[in-house]
Amino acid sequence: MSFVIAAPASGSGKTTITLGLLRAISRMSPVRAAKSGPDYIDPQFHASACGTQCVNLDAWAMTPARIKALASGNVPLIIEGAMGLFDGAPPDGKGATADLARILGLPVVLVIDAGRMAGSVAALAQGFINYDPNVQIAGVILNNVGSPRHEAMLRRALKDIPVFGVVPRRPDLKQPSRHLGLVQAVERPDLETYLNTAGDLIANTVDLDALLGLQTAALPAERARRLTPPAQTIAIARDAAFAFSYPHMIDDWHSAGATITFFSPLADEPAPHADFIYLPGGYPELHAGRLAANTQFLDSLRQTSAQIYGECGGYMVLGDALTDADGTPHKMAGLLRLETSFAARKLHLGYRELRADQGPMPGAWKGHEFHYATTIKAVGTPLFQANDAEGTALPAMGLINRNVSGSFAHLIDAA
Numbered sequence: 303m304s305f306v307i308a309a310p311a312s313g314s315g316k317t318t319i320t321l322g323l324l325r326a327i328s329r330m331s332p333v334r335a336a337k338s339g340p341d342y343i344d345p346q347f348h349a350s351a352c353g354t355q356c357v358n359l360d361a362w363a364m365t366p367a368r369i370k371a372l373a374s375g376n377v378p379l380i381i382e383g384a385m386g387l388f389d390g391a392p393p394d395g396k397g398a399t400a401d402l403a404r405i406l407g408l409p410v411v412l413v414i415d416a417g418r419m420a421g422s423v424a425a426l427a428q429g430f431i432n433y434d435p436n437v438q439i440a441g442v443i444l445n446n447v448g449s450p451r452h453e454a455m456l457r458r459a460l461k462d463i464p465v466f467g468v469v470p471r472r473p474d475l476k477q478p479s480r481h482l483g484l485v486q487a488v489e490r491p492d493l494e495t496y497l498n499t500a501g502d503l504i505a506n507t508v509d510l511d512a513l514l515g516l517q518t519a520a521l522p523a524e525r526a527r528r529l530t531p532p533a534q535t536i537a538i539a540r541d542a543a544f545a546f547s548y549p550h551m552i553d554d555w556h557s558a559g560a561t562i563t564f565f566s567p568l569a570d571e572p573a574p575h576a577d578f579i580y581l582p583g584g585y586p587e588l589h590a591g592r593l594a595a596n597t598q599f600l601d602s603l604r605q606t607s608a609q610i611y612g613e614c615g616g617y618m619v620l621g622d623a624l625t626d627a628d629g630t631p632h633k634m635a636g637l638l639r640l641e642t643s644f645a646a647r648k649l650h651l652g653y654r655e656l657r658a659d660q661g662p663m664p665g666a667w668k669g670h671e672f673h674y675a676t677t678i679k680a681v682g683t684p685l686f687q688a689n690d691a692e693g694t695a696l697p698a699m700g701l702i703n704r705n706v707s708g709s710f711a712h713l714i715d716a717a
Contacts, residue, residue: 303514304521305440306338306410308383308399310426314415315445317344318475318500319508320382324351325501326510332377338399339384340653340670340714342546342583346487348382351497355549362390362397362653362691363668363714366405370524372550373406378514379521387412387430387437391653391691400437409440409516411466416456417446424459431463440516443467443508467508475500486585488542529716531560532662533577533609541566543593544616546583548714567593567619572602578609578662581616583712587644587675590624590632603635609662610637612708614673617700618642620708625678637706639681647674653691654711656699661685661707666717671699671710685709 307323309316320335327333328351335348335356340363348356357372359381364372373379383399387410390398403410412430416423423444431439441464447453453468475496487493504510529551536555538547544567556562565571568589573579586593593599603610603620612620621640625631629645656667667686685700685707700709 303516304379304381304406304408304518305513305516306381306383306399306403306408307413308387308403308410309413309415310430311386311389311415312384314413315469316382316413317347318472319413319443319445319469319504320344320380321347321351321497322500322504323380323508323510323513324348325497326505326508327378327380327514328352329501329505330510334375334377334379336373336379336381337384338381338402339397340672340712341384342548342712343486344382345549346545347493347497350487350493351501357549358714359402360397360668360714361401361405363670365526365715367524367526368715369402369405370521371526374521374523376520379408381406381408388433393692396691397653400434403437406521408518409438411513412439412442413445414442415446416444416452417448417471420452420455421459423456424463427460427463440464441466441512443469445469446471464512466512467504469503469507472503475503486542486545488545527716528557529554531555531558531578532611533560535561535563535576536578536580537563537565537574537576537608538580539567539573539582539616540564541568542584543568543586543589544582544584546614546712547580548712550715551713567596567599570596570598572598573606573608576608578611579603579606581610581612581619581708583614583616583673586615586619587624587626590626591630593619594632594634600635603637607705610706610708611662613712614671614710617708617710618675620706622679638701638703638708639679640701641678641680642675643678644675646676648676649674650710654696654699655689655691655693655717656686656709656711656713658686661702663707663713667711667713668715668717669711669713671712673710675710686711
């Protein structure tokens with residue numbers, strides 16, 4: 303039993319239903335989780351819901367062999383899709399959740415927000431079922447159902463389509479969000495209560511036995527190229543401000559023999575002695591004043607001869623100043639001639655093809671950019687040449703200054 307949870311569109315409730323499924327099934331037997339695409343936040347919730355690490359499976363940035371290798375295993379896997387089932391990157395929709403279903407040969411369970419429909423639900427479901435014969439839609443879960451009468455109308459319309467569950471409206475399970483999506487799992491003091499509530503809801507409204515009975519083979523072991531570690535000893539920032547690192551990248555480095563340690567800039571921990579210091583993305587703008595005051599952390603960056611590399615939030619912290627949403631500037635590490643601001647927000651979003659001819663992450667990469675920061679000043683040597691998903695050249699990204707480098711791009715996999 304492994305399957306993909308997808309939906310016709312974003313906002314259908316597939317994250318809440320996925321979390322409820324993971325919590326409910328994990329009470330009975332082990333289950334694994336994966337997330338389609340470059341998302342960082344949903345996997346944190348997935349891992350908390352099922353007690354095992356959640357991996358990203360990205361059909362735009364990863365080869366089929368890489369996807370199969372990350373998905374392989376005898377423990378059932380539930381993959382949460384992104385956006386609508388067939389929504390991917392331009393120009394041809396590559397990277398859609400449907401691509402994962404095809405590559406892995408897994409059935410899809412379609413979550414439909416039925417809150418404002420009755421008989422039309424059948425036309426919607428049939429359209430998705432018939433759209434691509436290479437994507438097997440095993441059935442549907444109806445979400446946001448208003449009453450027993452509403453449920454009866456929907457079931458009559460779907461008489462020829464398997465209905466795995468009918469989930470009632472539960473506005474109390476709507477998750478809080480901010481500009482880049484949901485609030486992080488580590489920021490929710492009520493996380494266990496929330497997950498248990500979602501698990502109880504799904505256990506009482508979804509036919510778990512039917513889902514567990516979907517006939518799918520164990521995903522076989524697959525060999526694929528792994529990422530080479532940038533150094534033998536690696537120190538990684540990890541806390542609420544620096545939480546956006548990909549598990550597959552760190553696992554690759556560890557599997558290749560690198561020694562990895564973690565530290566918390568928010569706790570003013572100095573970067574441990576290492577050959578490579580990695581500041582992942584996250585929400586440093588929410589903690590800018592605290593980070594600016596954490597002299598042990600900042601001084602450890604200023605005084606080291608190690609390679610320092612920052613992505614998105616980590617990149618901003620390596621600059622001279624970061625201005626928060628209230629317009630207050632905060633002094634950062636001052637290792638790159640970079641000033642960024644959230645006072646005037648602008649969305650930067652999309653997959654990126656990247657190439658670095660110098661620095662700690664050389665070569666060609668597939669990556670993703672998603673942030674609202676505005677660059678006020680960036681002076682120095684760019685780190686990456688960049689194209690968008692359609693191959694259109696973009697301005698060079700990032701900066702490199704001796705042993706310090708970074709950019710707004712999140713690297714996903716080697717190209």
